[in-house]
Amino acid sequence: EAQVTQNPRYLITVTGKKLTVTCSQNMNHEYMSWYRQDPGLGLRQIYYSMNVEVTDKGDVPEGYKVSRKEKRNFPLILESPSPNQTSLYFCASSFRGRTVSGANVLTFGAGSRLTVL
């Protein structure tokens, strides 16, 4: 089944304790992205990657790192989490460039709910 898999789905941690949220896709997608969802703000892009070893900042990158060493994986790293990073995180992926339909629809993972105390 074509999917984006995130782990962990739920995590409670404490301020300053480094954590990594993994994201893996099995669709051979070039493009991958991380979003955070907060009430009243919708989803905001954190980082994205156009291909292996190519990453760039989104709209809210502060406090996050990413890496793209393999095409299928795009982990999100919080080096020193703070309470304002308590949020619901989504990983998404798609093909790059134009498809027959003219657009590439993002496939989302199920989300990772993070609480930082």
Place this chain on the structure above:
Amino acid sequence: AQSVTQLDSQVPVFEEAPVELRCNYSSSVSVYLFWYVQYPNQGLQLLLKYLSGSTLVKGINGFEAEFNKSQTSFHLRKPSVHISDTAEYFCAVSLQGAQKLVFGQGTRLTINP
């Protein structure tokens, strides 16, 4: 830069009633438009998308949306809702040929029996 405004944060309706969820966008260039649905404790699922052509777009689960370029709107409609439509709905926009989606704030649709 593009932006999306969903005009209602919450919409309560009775079962079998019609519903419209409003979405306005701003962009100086041509865009693609999307509606996603998020059921409780789940990820986002694509409802429908507008790329070009007919301004009336039909999606899954009986939803449809109409692209209005002059009013920069992309409102989502369903003629008769069901309890199972209870979810949060997100309108999103992307530049043509780009992957990044810019989302609205979301509209929580609650269906009352």
